[in-house]
Amino acid sequence: MAEKKPTLQLDFHSGLPIYTQIVNQIQSQLVNGILKPGDQLPTVRSLASDLRVNFNTVARAYRILDEARIISTQQGRGTFITEIPPPEVTEKLRKESLAELADRFVGEALRLGFSEREVSQMVKDSLKLWKEAKNVKEEE
Amino acid sequence: MAEKKPTLQLDFHSGLPIYTQIVNQIQSQLVNGILKPGDQLPTVRSLASDLRVNFNTVARAYRILDEARIISTQQGRGTFITEIPPPEVTEKLRKESLAELADRFVGEALRLGFSEREVSQMVKDSLKLWKEAKNVKEEE
DNA sequence: AGTCATTGATACAATTAGTACAATTTAGTA
DNA sequence: TACTAAATTGTACTAATTGTATCAATGACT
Numbered sequence: 524m525a526e527k528k529p530t531l532q533l534d535f536h537s538g539l540p541i542y543t544q545i546v547n548q549i550q551s552q553l554v555n556g557i558l559k560p561g562d563q564l565p566t567v568r569s570l571a572s573d574l575r576v577n578f579n580t581v582a583r584a585y586r587i588l589d590e591a592r593i594i595s596t597q598q599g600r601g602t603f604i605t606e607i608p609p610p611e612v613t614e615k616l617r618k619e620s621l622a623e624l625a626d627r628f629v630g631e632a633l634r635l636g637f638s639e640r641e642v643s644q645m646v647k648d649s650l651k652l653w654k655e656a657k658n659v660k661e662e663e
Numbered sequence: 664m665a666e667k668k669p670t671l672q673l674d675f676h677s678g679l680p681i682y683t684q685i686v687n688q689i690q691s692q693l694v695n696g697i698l699k700p701g702d703q704l705p706t707v708r709s710l711a712s713d714l715r716v717n718f719n720t721v722a723r724a725y726r727i728l729d730e731a732r733i734i735s736t737q738q739g740r741g742t743f744i745t746e747i748p749p750p751e752v753t754e755k756l757r758k759e760s761l762a763e764l765a766d767r768f769v770g771e772a773l774r775l776g777f778s779e780r781e782v783s784q785m786v787k788d789s790l791k792l793w794k795e796a797k798n799v800k801e802e803e
Numbered sequence: 804a805g806t807c808a809t810t811g812a813t814a815c816a817a818t819t820a821g822t823a824c825a826a827t828t829t830a831g832t833a
Numbered sequence: 834t835a836c837t838a839a840a841t842t843g844t845a846c847t848a849a850t851t852g853t854a855t856c857a858a859t860g861a862c863t
Contacts, residue, residue: 540818542819550766550771551767554766579844580819580820583819596844597827598826598827599841602843621775625786628764628765635760682809716811718852722853723810736852736853738816738851742851742852
């Protein structure tokens, strides 16, 4: 059987904390359809072993994803990509949270030296990717 | 096992500040190939201990090298010689890292139920805000 | 003395690792 | 089937390691 587990690529010198890299890559794989709702993620221990990091580091990444309702961790069972999309939030909170998200993203990108043009183009691309992934899924 | 750490030679009477000597010698070792991109430097405390110097002095040297992008210091993890991949790789990595950031942001936003239009508009707004903040700062 | 650069002391923050524990599932066995 | 024990899985709390920030002490030079 083919190895299904999408392997994560860590850069131990990148400046980004390991747990952040794990969060980013899992989220990225979800957007790109490599991971789908309902999928089970590797256990904290097995992923940690694969990545040669402490399992608490993975647990921390999972907890962040869990708090963001992106995954659902269940003690004694495992962790899974969340089935149900968004929780209801008020319009105000929605706007605020989006602004905050955008601000964080833009700030980080600019800090890394990307131009405004690059940033907006990359968002466009990502949106397109996501739309395609969604269409594919709906056709199934 | 042979001691791998290249020891620095300080001259406490040379008139050159300790931190400058540390900066110079690390730079020199990099040029001479004794240190290579990705290498981990001793921690501020261990190097300070070796050199019989306060660790803040080492930290100051490291900060200077960090600002010069020669090394990358990471709180809680350590200090490393900056990786300087060939330009084409750099560009590829740059794109990838931005794509990852964008994916994460877009994924999160869409998951929260925002429309594509809202997302791109919010990025536009945020870019504008950052640009204004930057202009103000430059006028100072 | 006054001032500035350098170095040191101390407290802090971020990241990762260690250890013990709780919830759930699985396997064994009567 | 029903019960129990072990294995598997995530959680909580703590410790260790690392760099950061701030301010005080020192020393050289005017």
